[in-house]
Amino acid sequence: MFSKEEFSKAKILIIDDQKLHHLYLEKVLRDAGGFQNIRCLADPLKAYSTVLEYNPDLIVLDILLPQLDGFQIMEQLHSFRERHYLPILAVSAEQSTDFRLKALRMGATDFLHKPYENAEIIFRIRNMLEMRLMHMTVESQNRLLEEKVDERTKELKASQIEIIRRLAQAAEFRDNETGAHIIRMSHYCARLARAMGFSDQDVELVLTASPLHDIGKIGIPDSILLKPAKLTVQEFEIMKTHTTIGAQLLTGASSPVMKMAQTIALSHHENWDGTGYPKGLKGDEIPLVGQICSVSDVFDALISERPYKRPWTPQQAAQEIISQKGKKFKPELVDRFELILPEFIQITQDCRNESSQ
Ligand SMILES: [Fe+2]
Numbered sequence: 001m002f003s004k005e006e007f008s009k010a011k012i013l014i015i016d017d018q019k020l021h022h023l024y025l026e027k028v029l030r031d032a033g034g035f036q037n038i039r040c041l042a043d044p045l046k047a048y049s050t051v052l053e054y055n056p057d058l059i060v061l062d063i064l065l066p067q068l069d070g071f072q073i074m075e076q077l078h079s080f081r082e083r084h085y086l087p088i089l090a091v092s093a094e095q096s097t098d099f100r101l102k103a104l105r106m107g108a109t110d111f112l113h114k115p116y117e118n119a120e121i122i123f124r125i126r127n128m129l130e131m132r133l134m135h136m137t138v139e140s141q142n143r144l145l146e147e148k149v150d151e152r153t154k155e156l157k158a159s160q161i162e163i164i165r166r167l168a169q170a171a172e173f174r175d176n177e178t179g180a181h182i183i184r185m186s187h188y189c190a191r192l193a194r195a196m197g198f199s200d201q202d203v204e205l206v207l208t209a210s211p212l213h214d215i216g217k218i219g220i221p222d223s224i225l226l227k228p229a230k231l232t233v234q235e236f237e238i239m240k241t242h243t244t245i246g247a248q249l250l251t252g253a254s255s256p257v258m259k260m261a262q263t264i265a266l267s268h269h270e271n272w273d274g275t276g277y278p279k280g281l282k283g284d285e286i287p288l289v290g291q292i293c294s295v296s297d298v299f300d301a302l303i304s305e306r307p308y309k310r311p312w313t314p315q316q317a318a319q320e321i322i323s324q325k326g327k328k329f330k331p332e333l334v335d336r337f338e339l340i341l342p343e344f345i346q347i348t349q350d351c352r353n354e355s356s357q
């Protein structure tokens, strides 16, 4: 399965205190086995550090060594070998079955008595290396597969965000020609969510889901949505239904991002004091993401230019939000908003710079 060349490049470490045996085995492996990368180690105390540094493909380990014997070396290498497939060929002049079994039990992949046939040690080493090479091949294929899955997941996520943004823009298209509102708004929401202690994962969900807050505007007639004058009470009642229409559109979705989008669509016009719509929820009955979107939406509406008003400065908009603490908005949320106001201003500037480029 593997070429001669691949075998010849394999790194073999011989651990044996008898230099004569080193020289002999190294010559056999080079001449008859065709192996090119062989290192010999006479000092068993250096076994562990040599394995880490040389990273061999196979160890030929003499068991009877001074100071640290082959059993102890295998013990030292135990956790390393749990992480890396490293075959060990134990060799020894000791003939007893117990000894041989102990070596195998302690982790030797194979056992060979000294003296051995040259051909036999070469065959055994080749067999063990074949396993090692197969193992390495499978490992690198797994790594490649994992990288591919990661890449595809990222692509999927990016296209999901793209689709949601486009969908949200379609809903905003009629009354907000730039679409910049939903981009700014989603970033404000994400910053507020982080400031409120959301996990990274939930912050990302908020970022992705919040552009859909007004998706229900799709169901509001032009005569109301685009009316240049103040809405009548009746018209405003219809306008309010963009929350329930949005929630209906997103109902039954299974993905966390769509579930969050539904919550936001339904609750982003609820007020802390119970005066909002559609349900008139009060205090913590209102989902926190709904309140986060509410603050962000109001802030952005105030700093934006409309046919009937000039844009407010971020400081003026912030004052308005602060004045609604405990009325329209959760008090703690307003406190956090004040703390991160510079981040809101930064987002406003970044979006302006982007759109002017
Ligand atoms: Fe809305």
Ligand SMILES: [Fe+2]
Pocket: 181, 185, 213, 214, 297
């Ligand atoms: Fe909005």
